[in-house]
Amino acid sequence: MRTPWLTLVRLFSIYGLAGWLLSFYHATPAIWLGIEFLILYLAWVGTGAIALAIVGSMGIIGAGVLTSEVPDHLAGVSLPLNQAQVWALMLILSWVWALFVIWKLAFAVRYLRLMGWQRSQVFFIVFLIVNLGLKLGQALELRLL
Amino acid sequence: MKLTSEETGVVPTGYASRSPAYYLSTMQPEILQSLYPEQLAEFERILAEAIPKPAPKLVDLRFVIDLIVSRFYVVLFIGKDRRAKQRRYIPDRLTRIGNAIVVLLILLSANLAISGFILLAGYLLKSAIGIDLFPGHFPAVVKRFFGG
Numbered sequence: 379m380r381t382p383w384l385t386l387v388r389l390f391s392i393y394g395l396a397g398w399l400l401s402f403y404h405a406t407p408a409i410w411l412g413i414e415f416l417i418l419y420l421a422w423v424g425t426g427a428i429a430l431a432i433v434g435s436m437g438i439i440g441a442g443v444l445t446s447e448v449p450d451h452l453a454g455v456s457l458p459l460n461q462a463q464v465w466a467l468m469l470i471l472s473w474v475w476a477l478f479v480i481w482k483l484a485f486a487v488r489y490l491r492l493m494g495w496q497r498s499q500v501f502f503i504v505f506l507i508v509n510l511g512l513k514l515g516q517a518l519e520l521r522l523l
Numbered sequence: 524m525k526l527t528s529e530e531t532g533v534v535p536t537g538y539a540s541r542s543p544a545y546y547l548s549t550m551q552p553e554i555l556q557s558l559y560p561e562q563l564a565e566f567e568r569i570l571a572e573a574i575p576k577p578a579p580k581l582v583d584l585r586f587v588i589d590l591i592v593s594r595f596y597v598v599l600f601i602g603k604d605r606r607a608k609q610r611r612y613i614p615d616r617l618t619r620i621g622n623a624i625v626v627l628l629i630l631l632s633a634n635l636a637i638s639g640f641i642l643l644a645g646y647l648l649k650s651a652i653g654i655d656l657f658p659g660h661f662p663a664v665v666k667r668f669f670g671g
Contacts, residue, residue: 419591422591423589423591424589425587426587426588426589426594427589428586429586429587429588429597430588430590433636436636436639436640436643439643440639440643443643443646443647443661443662444661444662444665445662446662447660447662447663459653460653461660462650462653462655462660463650463651463652463653465650465660466647466648466649466650466651467651469647470644470647470648470651473647
């Protein structure tokens, strides 16, 4: 079943995990800013923003490749992989997650507009919900809650 | 008065899959009924000939790029070329130059994006498999290179 409110709850949860991931990687303010621009663009445009948002996600993951170290949080976890493999696998999974969240946000915007919501209404609500999700994910990772 | 799809029993479908019967159903009913079977058959034959029969496409990719100030659509078809004659589209010199510049910019951007994607995905997959081409962690090598 799909309703506008359920769509917003899903968006909130999906972006909560994204916020947790970004905080886990110690994303720099520049990366956070880049993500905010992508969210603004997707929330306003919808599905027409997917192509450029995918290119944007590539830039963000590229920045992650250049700047991210193997997260310290995994130091105590014993995996049958070396550190570089864990680092690469986590970045691949983050990239897949980034594509998924882009897709979900773009189609949520389209769905809400199809439900008769005004463009500006969709923009403000989606922007708010997504940012609340990101902040909650960040706060959970930093154990602020 | 035109007949509706319910009255004719012909469901209007996508442009590419419209049949002669569909076009005939859009005729004025009085005119349609006044046609002899031979005339109707001839109309059907001509319509069948006129309806475009696009070649099957191996790749049929269509998407929209919305730049907020303007929207563009991108279409990529790949299929067997069955055209026997030359295309009759001959643009003027200025249009040709403009087209060439735009095509060059689009191809360069697409090339850059696709190359970036392949390099990034290839590098991450290589690292995930455990192939180590250079000593040390890549971000550390980059930082050292820039004197960090």
